[in-house]
Amino acid sequence: MKVRKAVIPAAGLGTRMLPATKTVPKEMLPLVDKPVIQYIIEEAVAAGIEDILIVTNRAKSAMDDYFDYYPELETRLNQAGKEKELCEVRRAADLANIFYVRQKETRGLGHAIWRAKRFVGDEPFAVLLGDDIMKASVPVTRQLIDAAEKYSASAVGVQYVATEAISKYSSVKVSPLEGRVFQVSDMNEKPTPEQMLSNYAILGRYVLTPEIFDILENLSPGYGGEIQLTDGLKQLCRTNPMVAVDFEGRRYDTGNLNGFLEATIDFALGHPQTGDWLRRFILDKAKHL
Ligand code: G1P
Numbered sequence: 001m002k003v004r005k006a007v008i009p010a011a012g013l014g015t016r017m018l019p020a021t022k023t024v025p026k027e028m029l030p031l032v033d034k035p036v037i038q039y040i041i042e043e044a045v046a047a048g049i050e051d052i053l054i055v056t057n058r059a060k061s062a063m064d065d066y067f068d069y070y071p072e073l074e075t076r077l078n079q080a081g082k083e084k085e086l087c088e089v090r091r092a093a094d095l096a097n098i099f100y101v102r103q104k105e106t107r108g109l110g111h112a113i114w115r116a117k118r119f120v121g122d123e124p125f126a127v128l129l130g131d132d133i134m135k136a137s138v139p140v141t142r143q144l145i146d147a148a149e150k151y152s153a154s155a156v157g158v159q160y161v162a163t164e165a166i167s168k169y170s171s172v173k174v175s176p177l178e179g180r181v182f183q184v185s186d187m188n189e190k191p192t193p194e195q196m197l198s199n200y201a202i203l204g205r206y207v208l209t210p211e212i213f214d215i216l217e218n219l220s221p222g223y224g225g226e227i228q229l230t231d232g233l234k235q236l237c238r239t240n241p242m243v244a245v246d247f248e249g250r251r252y253d254t255g256n257l258n259g260f261l262e263a264t265i266d267f268a269l270g271h272p273q274t275g276d277w278l279r280r281f282i283l284d285k286a287k288h289l
Contacts, residue, residue, distance in 0.1 A: 001152055003124050003145045003207055006049040008040055009112040010130040011057040011103035016256045025060045026255060027130045032267045032274065036254050037063060038092060040128050045096050047141035049126060053099045053119040055112045067098050108226025113208075114216040124148065124209050127229075132204025133263050135270075136249025140205050143247045147181050148207040153241035156184065156233065157205035159251065163193045169201030170230040172244050180246040184237045189223045189230035200244060202230070203251045212236055 014021030020029065027037035037054070044052055056063060070089065077086040099119060103112050113127060126141050134140045140157055148155040158172055170189045174182035186197055206229075215232045222228040236242060252266070253259035265282075268274045 110227035129204035131255030173197035
């Protein structure tokens with residue numbers, strides 16, 4: 001089992017980040033010096049992915065433009081001797097083979113993934129949710145691929161979350177397999193603390209086998225009246241092997257303001273251009289808070 005393809009659903013309306021996301025796709029908001037979507041693509045590439053499909057909508061063409069060449073700008077940077085900037089602008093366009101499909105209707109995450117059926121064909125594939133940014137020494141997608149390959153199974157990336165927070169996620173019923181890897185037998189989307197199956201929540205990373213597409217095609221709307229990927233995975237894990245990986249790394253939900261600011265501060269602290277300055281700035285600020 002070799003995972004070469006990834007799907008990035010990025011068709012959400014960004015309603016938790018308004019008004020900034022009224023005309024700028026939330027995936028294009030800058031985290032320090034790069035748009036959010038670039039971190040996701042870089043993780044996929046670092047995990048060994050070659051072909052990437054972004055599921056978009058009619059308001060997201062800035063994303064396609066970003067991963068394209070921009071001859072006028074590149075010529076200008078070249079003439080001005082701005083080699084570093086030129087290199088960065090080019091690098092974004094050369095990261096991977098990127099394909100696009102539009103979701104056309106906002107019908108939920110499961111429906112967005114179903115739109116990838118023709119791109120994926122008959123291969124296992126990774127899914128990286130566009131809002132979930134990871135900071136990890138081994139790319140989280142790689143951690144999942146390793147487990148999926150080892151067990152010839154689908155894999156979902158999970159972490160332990162507090163009971164009060166579980167209703168923001170899907171909860172997974174797990175039994176121990178080995179180390180940080182568990183066997184999955186059930187899951188539910190946005191459970192109440194009474195309904196939750198465990199404190200392990202899926203956090204934005206998956207490796208799926210193509211059997212998921214037939215399931216998604218026939219799925220009825222679930223939580224929020226939308227076609228939920230979790231409902232599809234619940235069926236998949238009954239008939240096909242599925243593991244959960246308690247991944248190593250820190251996850252940021254950049255789809256809401258607090259998560260976005262946490263990521264901005266952490267990434268800026270780790271950035272060679274801004275780290276030292278920001279540390280001094282924060283320490284100075286803290287004295288006067
Ligand atoms: C989605 C998924 C959910 C998952 C969450 C975090 O929810 O439906 O199962 O736990 O992402 O990755 P959303 O954040 O879109 O409401």
